[in-house]
Amino acid sequence: MNDRTTEQKMEVARARMAELATKFLVRTDADIAAMRGGLGRLASGDVNGLADIRHLAHRMVGTGATLGFESLSGHARHIEKLTEVFAPGALPDERWRMQVAAEIDALATELGSLRDS
Amino acid sequence: MNGTLESLLYVDDDADIREIVEMSLGLDGTLRVISSSGGEHALSTMRSERPDLVVLDVMMPGMDGPAILGRMRADPQLRHIPVIFMTAKADPKEVARFRELTAIGVIAKPFDPMALGGQVRALWNSR
Numbered sequence: 009m010n011d012r013t014t015e016q017k018m019e020v021a022r023a024r025m026a027e028l029a030t031k032f033l034v035r036t037d038a039d040i041a042a043m044r045g046g047l048g049r050l051a052s053g054d055v056n057g058l059a060d061i062r063h064l065a066h067r068m069v070g071t072g073a074t075l076g077f078e079s080l081s082g083h084a085r086h087i088e089k090l091t092e093v094f095a096p097g098a099l100p101d102e103r104w105r106m107q108v109a110a111e112i113d114a115l116a117t118e119l120g121s122l123r124d125s
Numbered sequence: 126m127n128g129t130l131e132s133l134l135y136v137d138d139d140a141d142i143r144e145i146v147e148m149s150l151g152l153d154g155t156l157r158v159i160s161s162s163g164g165e166h167a168l169s170t171m172r173s174e175r176p177d178l179v180v181l182d183v184m185m186p187g188m189d190g191p192a193i194l195g196r197m198r199a200d201p202q203l204r205h206i207p208v209i210f211m212t213a214k215a216d217p218k219e220v221a222r223f224r225e226l227t228a229i230g231v232i233a234k235p236f237d238p239m240a241l242g243g244q245v246r247a248l249w250n251s252r
Contacts, residue, residue: 014152014153014154017151017152017154018152018239021148021149021152021238021239024144024148025145025148025238028141028144028145031141032141063186066184066213067138067139069213069234070139070142070213070234070235071139071141071142072235073213073234073235074142074145074234074235074236074238075141075145081235085213
């Protein structure tokens with residue numbers, strides 16, 4: 009039987025959105041670690057680190073805001089913009105890596121405060 | 126106006142967003158919504174499922190949204206299917222570029238899950 013009213017379906021959807029929001033916070037923790045890993049790879053000369061950071065940030069921008077985490081999405085947008093300064097395959101310098109590391113730290117701080125709230 | 130919208134394929138590499146979109150568009154119970162993570166799978170799903178409309182995320186690893194649209198327009202089985210793009214970069218320049226690529230419209234990310242169905246139907250009806 010599938011005779012739920014639209015209002016009942018919306019209630020189910022809202023509940024599932026809340027679950028996905030919790031899952032997103034867990035995933036963001038892992039994504040932050042992966043971004044730091046990407047920076048480490050760039051520091052050791054692996055150009056793939058740039059594309060990895062860009063992809064993670066981009067996903068975080070769209071999914072975060074859709075789930076109601078505008079602040080996380082905003083930090084991720086800053087990181088994504090920084091990655092767009094370079095063409096794919098480029099090897100950014102240390103100054104850029106420090107800028108991105110600072111943005112990732114800000115993202116991690118925001119994630120921590122969201123978890124505490 | 127070209128008929129009723131009955132089925133839609135949503136293509137996005139993010140599984141969570143796919144689930145949200147499927148839920149959102151399935152709320153009124155009148156639309157069959159299927160999804161794909163992208164690439165060749167998306168194209169083969171279009172051939173097997175024959176959706177009325179395809180909604181493509183723009184930035185995906187491997188084959189991005191515009192590349193999938195290019196493949197669709199070169200394929201006699203798929204070239205007629207209308208496409209909407211979803212993107213976090215929905216500035217006027219990008220929207221104009223997507224329309225030049227034959228997209229019927231662009232929906233900005235983030236989107237309101239409760240309003241998404243209305244946005245999709247409005248673009249479908251405005252063709």
